[in-house]
Amino acid sequence: MISKSKLHKLVHYSDHRAGKIFAFTIHILILISLFSFSLETLPNLTDTQYLILHMVETVIVILFTCEYLLRLYISKNKTSYIFSFYGLIDLLAILPFYLTSGVDLRTVRLFRLLRVLRIFKLLKYSKALQRFQRAFILVKEEMLLFGFVALITLYLAAVGIYYFEHAAQPEQFQSVFHSLWWALITLTTVGYGDMYPITAGGKLFTFIVLIIGLGIVAVPTGLIATALSQTRKEEQS
C-alpha cells in the first residue's frame, strides 16, 4: 500500500516523474471538461451524441471527486483545505453534478469552469509571470491614472455623441448609456457598425474624440511592454 507521504509528494510536487504525470493528467482532464462543456452548447445534438457527452461528463466528475477526496485525505488540516481557495473551487466543480443530477441547470454547471483556475496555479512558478508582476507594480500608478482618465474619456465621449446624434437617430442613441456602448466600441477601434454618427456635428466630434481618445486607451498596453523590457534588463544585470 502506498504511504500518505508518497501520495502527498505525488499531488504537490511535480519535479519527479509520477508527480508530473499526475499534474499533466489533471490538466488534460480540465481541458477535456472545458471542451465537452462547449460541445454540450451545440444545437441539434442527436440523442447518441448527448448521451456520450453526458458519459464523458460523469467520468470527469467522478475523477475530479477522486482527486478531491485524495487531496482531502493527504492534507494534514482537513478544514483548512476545505475552506482554502483551491479547495472551494475543487468542491464547486463537482458539487453541482451531485445536487442537480437530472435537473438541467446549465448555469450551475458553469462552476466547473472555475477549475480553469487550477491551470493558472501552474503558472505560479513561471519566471515570466513573476517578471510580469514586477513590471505591473512598476507601472501600477500610470495604469491607474490612464484607466481612470480612459473611463472619464469614455463617459464624456458618450455624453457628447448623445447631444449630437440623439435628435437624428433617437432609436440608436436613446440615452447616455446607449451612447456609452458606442464610445466603447469606437475608442477600442472594434467598430461593429451597429451604431455610428450620421450628422456632420457628430462626425466632427468623433474625429476629435478619436484623435485624443485613441492615445489614452492604447497607452497602457505600451506601458506594460516597456516595463517588462526594463524588468528583464534589471534581471540580467
Place this chain on the structure above:
Amino acid sequence: MISKSKLHKLVHYSDHRAGKIFAFTIHILILISLFSFSLETLPNLTDTQYLILHMVETVIVILFTCEYLLRLYISKNKTSYIFSFYGLIDLLAILPFYLTSGVDLRTVRLFRLLRVLRIFKLLKYSKALQRFQRAFILVKEEMLLFGFVALITLYLAAVGIYYFEHAAQPEQFQSVFHSLWWALITLTTVGYGDMYPITAGGKLFTFIVLIIGLGIVAVPTGLIATALSQTRKEEQS
C-alpha cells in the same frame, strides 16, 4: 463655532482625516451627479422615476451651492476666487439650475459636467501625472510632427478615395468631406462598415493608404509609452 482657518484646512488640505472625508464626499457627489445626469436621458422614464431624479438633482445642486459659498467664505480674496478657473466651473455647475428651473434646457445643464474637472484636480499631486507630463514634453516635437503628418495623410487619403469612388458610389462618397469621414474611420482601424471602396482602384488605393498610414497614426501612442519608461528610469537613477 468652527474658525475660518479650520474650514480653510478642511477644504484645501486632504492630508488629515476631516479634509479627506470632505474631498471624498465632494467627489462622490460629482459621480452621483454624473450618474443621475445619465439616467435622466433614458427614454420611457415613469413620472415617479423622473421625480426622484429631479429630487436627487436638487439636493446635489444645493450641496454644491453650500460648497461654493463655503469656498467663497474662506477665500481671502473673494473676487480672485470667483474669477479663478475652478471658481468659474463651480459657479457654472450650479447657476443653470437656478436660472432655468422649470424650463427644460438640457444643454445648459451640460455645464454641470464641467465639475468632472474637479476630479482631474485630484490628480494634480499624482506622481504618475507629473511623470506623464515630463514624458509628454520629451516627445512633444515628435507628437506635433506626427500629428501634422497624420492630418495631411488623412486629407490626401480622402481626396484620393473621392476620385476613385465618387463615380461608383456618388451617394456614399459625395464630397471630400464625406471621404474624410471614411479616411478617419479606416486609418484608426475602427471600420464601421458604413463606407468602403468597391472599385478595384479604390481598393488598391486603400491598400497603399493603410500600409503607409497605419504607422503614422499609431506611432504617437508608442512614443508616449517609451518616453514614460525613460522618465521612470531617470527618476530611479
Place this chain on the structure above:
Amino acid sequence: MISKSKLHKLVHYSDHRAGKIFAFTIHILILISLFSFSLETLPNLTDTQYLILHMVETVIVILFTCEYLLRLYISKNKTSYIFSFYGLIDLLAILPFYLTSGVDLRTVRLFRLLRVLRIFKLLKYSKALQRFQRAFILVKEEMLLFGFVALITLYLAAVGIYYFEHAAQPEQFQSVFHSLWWALITLTTVGYGDMYPITAGGKLFTFIVLIIGLGIVAVPTGLIATALSQTRKEEQS
C-alpha cells in the same frame, strides 16, 4: 525699389520678420487652396457659392503665379529653378488653371494639391524629423523584413480563405484578388464587415491567421517608436 538680394532674403530665409510673414502667407494660401478645393466637391452647390469658390480659386492661382515669377526672378540660374523639384511643383500647381480655364477637368486640378509638399519643406529643419530619419535608418532592415513577411502573410491568408470560402460565398470570395481585400481589411483590424468567413473551416483559418498575422502587421509601428526613443537618448548623452 526693392533690391534683388533683399527679395532673395525675403523668399528663402524665414529667420527675420518679413521672411516669416512671407512664408506664413504662402502656407495659409496653400491651406485655403486645399479647403476651397474640398468645398468644390460638395454636391448641390448654388450658383452663387460656385461663383465665390471660383473667384477664390482665381485669386489664389494669381497669387501663386506672382510667387512663381518672383522665385524665377530672384533665382540666379533660371533653368535650374524651373526644373528643380519644387520649381516643377510650383508650375504644375498653376499651369492647369491657364490651360483648362473654362473646361471642367477636375483631375488636372489635382496637381494643385501637390503644393501641400511645400508644407513638408517647412519640416526640413525640424529636429523631430531628423531624429525620425535617423530612427528609420536604424530599423530600416527590420522594417523591410517585416514589410516583406507581411506581404507574404497577406497573400497566403488570401489564398487560404479563397479555398475555404469560395464554394460557400462565390459572390464575395470570387478570386484570390477579392480575398486579398479581405486579408488586408482583416489583418489591419479595420473589419468593415463587407466580407467575412461563414464556414467553420474559414473561421478556424481566420483564427490562426489573426493570431500569427496581427503581430507581423503591428510590430513595425512598435519598432519605430522604440527606435525614436533610442535616438533621443543618444542625442541627450
Place this chain on the structure above:
Amino acid sequence: MISKSKLHKLVHYSDHRAGKIFAFTIHILILISLFSFSLETLPNLTDTQYLILHMVETVIVILFTCEYLLRLYISKNKTSYIFSFYGLIDLLAILPFYLTSGVDLRTVRLFRLLRVLRIFKLLKYSKALQRFQRAFILVKEEMLLFGFVALITLYLAAVGIYYFEHAAQPEQFQSVFHSLWWALITLTTVGYGDMYPITAGGKLFTFIVLIIGLGIVAVPTGLIATALSQTRKEEQS
C-alpha cells in the same frame, strides 16, 4: 562544357554575378507563378486568357523541373537532397502538374505555393532576421504566457457572452463555438459586425472583457518591438 563545381557555385552561392542572376531569376519565377496562380482564380476568364495562363504555367513548371534536375545533378548525395526539406518542396511544386495534367485539381496545385518558402530561404542570411530570432528567444517565455492567457481569455469571453446573448439571439450565439468567433473578432478589434451583443448584460460583459482583454491580446506585439530594440543595442555595444 561547364564543370559540375561551377554549376554548384552558380546554384548555391549568390555572392558573384552569375549566382546572383540565377537566384534572382528563380525568385522572379516564383513571383510570376504566384501571380498567374491568382489570376487563374478570377471568374469569367475568356478562353484566350485561360490558354495564356495555362501556357505561362507550363513554361514555369518546365523551368522549375530544369532547376530541380540541375540541383539533383550537382548534389553529391542524391537521396539526401530528394528527402531534404527544400528538395521535397521543389518536388511537390512540380509533381502535381505531371500527375494531374488534364484533370482540374486546383487543390493539388496549391503545393506550388510552397515554393514561396524558397523566398524565406533568402532571408536566412539577413541580419534583421537573426536579430529577430534572438529577440524572440529573449521574450519566448512571456510570449507563451501571454499566448496561453489570451487563449483562456478568449474561451471565458465566449462562454460568458453565450450565457448573456444565447436567449436573445439564438441564431447568432448558437453555441460556445459560435461565441468563440465573436470573442476572436472582438478582442482583436476587427469587429466585422456580423455578431454583437444586444442585451444590457451582454454589453456590460463586453465592456469588462475589452478593458481586460485588449491588454492581454496586444501586449505580445509590444514585447517583440522592445526586445528587438534591446537586441540592437546589445549588438552596437
